[in-house]
Amino acid sequence: GQxxxxxxxxxxxxxxxxxxxxxxxxSIFNTWLWYKQDxxxxxxxxxxxxxxxELTSNGRLTAQFGITRKDxxxxxxxxxxxxxxxxxxxGPSEGYGQNFVFGPGTRLSVLP
Amino acid sequence: ETGVTQTPRHLVMGMTxxxxxxxxxxxxxxAMYWYKQSAKKPLELMFVYNFKEQTENNSVPSRFSxxxxxxxxxxxxxxxxxxxxxxxxxxxxxxxxxxxSRETQYFGPGTRLLVL
Numbered sequence: 001g002q003x004x005x006x007x008x009x010x011x012x013x014x015x016x017x018x019x020x021x022x023x024x025x026x027s028i029f030n031t032w033l034w035y036k037q038d039x040x041x042x043x044x045x046x047x048x049x050x051x052x053x054e055l056t057s058n059g060r061l062t063a064q065f066g067i068t069r070k071d072x073x074x075x076x077x078x079x080x081x082x083x084x085x086x087x088x089x090x091g092p093s094e095g096y097g098q099n100f101v102f103g104p105g106t107r108l109s110v111l112p
Numbered sequence: 113e114t115g116v117t118q119t120p121r122h123l124v125m126g127m128t129x130x131x132x133x134x135x136x137x138x139x140x141x142x143a144m145y146w147y148k149q150s151a152k153k154p155l156e157l158m159f160v161y162n163f164k165e166q167t168e169n170n171s172v173p174s175r176f177s178x179x180x181x182x183x184x185x186x187x188x189x190x191x192x193x194x195x196x197x198x199x200x201x202x203x204x205x206x207x208x209x210x211x212x213s214r215e216t217q218y219f220g221p222g223t224r225l226l227v228l
Contacts, residue, residue, distance in 0.1 A: 033216055042116075042202050042219035043155075088155070092215055099168060100145075100206075100217050102155040 002027050002093055004103035012109045019076040021106045023089030032072040033090040034063050037105070043088055047074070079110050115139040116220035118203050124226045125193065133188040133223045135203030144186040145217070146178060147202040155202070161186060162208055193227045200224050 005024050013019055023032070031050055035043035047058050049065035049072060056063055062075045076083055086105040093099040116137045125131050137144060146158040160168035161180040175197075177189040186203055203220040 031215065035219075040200070040222070040224060042118075042204075042222045045216055045218060048216045090217070099157060099160060104154045 002029075002091075002101045004089055004091065004101055006087075006089055006103040006106050008106060009104070010107040010109070012111060013079055014111050015079060015081060017079055019079055019083070019108060020073065021075075021087060021108075022071060022073045023103050024071045025091070026070070028069040029072075029091035030069070031091050032063070032065050033100075034061075034072070034074050035088040035090065037086045037088065039085070046087075076108075079108075081110050081112065084108055084110050116203060116205055116218050118201075118220035118223050120223055121221060122224045122226075124228065125190070126228055127193060127195070129193075130189070130191040132190065133201055133203075133225075135186040135188075135220055137184055137186075137203075137205035137218070137220075139205055139207075139218060141205040141207045141218075142183050143206045143208045144180060144183070145204040145206075146176075146186065146188050147204065149200040149202055149222070151199075159188075190225075193225075195227050198225055198227045 033048050034046045036046050037043040047056050047063040052065055052069050053067050054065040060077045064073045086107050088105045089103040090100050093101045119134045143162045145160050148156045148158055157170050158172045159178040164180050175192050179187040200222045202222045204217045206215050206217040
């Protein structure tokens, strides 16, 4: 079945640094979603991407839909302590439809 | 506030108890989902309801019983659970259109369940 891989699994950065993480798949996705989850809370949608090559920003966050449709990238600029959490990528299973596939997440820690 | 609410937020139950988790979405969506999230494991899809009909049961044990009385409400009935069922249970909703995918999924805050 479809699987999403995320890298890195975890990262520790200094406050103020920029962050890059990615999500890859062996199959094509027509939508890429990026979520952030704070401890003990549900994932919150950050950015949704619907078109290959699309670059979308949400404040300090920028995400890109890879040209091959098999990957996506999330960048965070000038990180702050509240960026701490787990970042998940996701996409509809089998291209279209009601089920979603989630990556295992990238755990971000921001050191003051 | 994502438009999806869950109650209770925390639940402790014994293995012989019966309890129910409730989810309500205020987004006008037509599909609702239950996920299980255990420590250090990816999100596990449990059930999917589309237009109030269950369309997915991801090999979930029968001690978990979903109910979707309408497109805005989703329940997860729990009975005779095991300690390994302790996890964060997340509800989500989406609008399934069947056309070129513009679908996104919105999550509730989750219910943290501890089975003793």
